[in-house]
Amino acid sequence: EDQVTQSPEALRLQEGESSSLNCSYTVSGLRGLFWYRQDPGKGPEFLFTLYSAGEEKKKERLKATLTKKESFLHITAPKPEDSATYLCAVQAGEDSNYQLIWGAGTKLIIKP
């Protein structure tokens, strides 16, 4: 069964303390992996799409990487405004399948 698992469930860091969030997946035929950021009471905000192992994408303090089994969202020198829930989703399948398989998210709290 296709599955996406995010860890940890929650992460508390001090401002400036770099760390990584994990998204592991077991799917057949990865087509794309997506990272989103969600603030409380708001809809998810698209961050990155990764298509193949070895690919990297960067945006400000965030860098997303992809291997054949997992993706990492690296946060360098985070600030309190980086506090949010980060969601990972995967599109997979050999035939025409546009549905995304979602992880439950990692809640990131950055303390000043």
Add this chain to the structure above:
Amino acid sequence: ETGVTQTPRHLVMGMTNKKSLKCEQHLGHNAMYWYKQSAKKPLELMFVYNFKEQTENNSVPSRFSPECPNSSHLFLHLHTLQPEDSALYLCASSQMNGASPYAQYFGPGTRLTVL
């Protein structure tokens, strides 16, 4: 207006009420989605429309009824809901071309409380 908009942002309804959620996308996409988001659970896909045609209904109870009059507007009609239907309802849109991986763009959501 830009992106994906949803109204209302908050809705409290009784179990016997009928209400509708509205979504509009200004991104020129051809696919629209309804999701349900409950605390600490992955997003649950409810319905998908591609060029106004419903292409997915993930075993959603009939008390939820979607409507897509054109590729920019999407509605979710609600009637005789249950308290367990209380959640954040999210609308999203994307391009859809076969199985190509296009990102979905989300609205702010409607926080629904069923009393």
